[in-house]
Amino acid sequence: MEFPSKLIENAVAELSKLPGIGRKTALRLALHLLKAESDSTASLAEALAKMRFEITYCHTCHNIADTEECSICANKLRDHAMVCVVSDIRDVIAIENTSQYQGVYHVLGGVISPIEGIGPSDLQIDSLLKRIPESEIKEVILAISPTMEGDTTAFYLTRKLREFPDVHISTIARGIPVGGELEYADEITLGRSIVERQRQAR
């Protein structure tokens, strides 16, 4: 695709570096910005640059924050003895949206992946192990996606957490999603959901 202008070519090249955005979509976005008020492009560019350069990470849980301590860690009403370990900031947002969790978080910043060259030392694992005795944590919930890499990370963490015999370790429940059809569930999930069946109150 050839463009009549170097400026638009640069903009398209930059936009199409974003995940899931190809050159056609990038061109559509660029032309949309050209047609819209110039203020909207200015505020988009400013918001992106501001986010990238001014954002900080919480010193305790490594969640994104505007200050040194994120709003979750700063909240005195939350249960600071229960920590939910997630790989990514997106997982914090997802769990927060359920309104079902009252504890605090610990964001690893990824999962162990030898293929991508990510080892335990690249993740926030040491800071978790340091945090447990310091913050008198009683339960660690491993909320890591059940992929190959996620399971490796969970296994590694479980072994490391043996250091603290008094701390409970749990993982989020696996099973059939609410509203999911049994016949479309994969065999491993369905198998686990039968083995780990829950007794109903009666």
Added chain:
Amino acid sequence: MEFPSKLIENAVAELSKLPGIGRKTALRLALHLLKAESDSTASLAEALAKMRFEITYCHTCHNIADTEECSICANKLRDHAMVCVVSDIRDVIAIENTSQYQGVYHVLGGVISPIEGIGPSDLQIDSLLKRIPESEIKEVILAISPTMEGDTTAFYLTRKLREFPDVHISTIARGIPVGGELEYADEITLGRSIVERQRQAR
């Protein structure tokens, strides 16, 4: 969806104003930028702002350009007596990519749409009518999408072009797309493709 940071909330809000980008996609883009090198965000923001504020439009054909005259109008090898009228810059890029057209363009900047409040005076129609005698144009090709608004615009232009009885007016051929299946074509297209059948050389 609640975000742990105002900065990321602003970035997501700005990104999700773009067409086809919802809040979940916007968050994915924002987190991608946060993980990537800070240079990539800076160059994206700069490319967008530069494009929006420095881009100019060709004085002759209203295509986007880096200078006062676009590269197509400046090209002496092209046929300046043949002008292809399109609604949008995207159409110029699409036609250029076919490498089948050697004339010049005229970008209207939209189509007549009473619902959106776009009348003939909002489009580059007067400049087209002025350009025809000035540039000694011999053929006007109407390459406007065959939608309700596009057809209205083409009809309006055809009437206005009666002023110049020596100028040929043509429209791009309608018919079954190359590789298209007859049974899936809509009735109007199929009907027109039979009425306007082309005699084969033999």
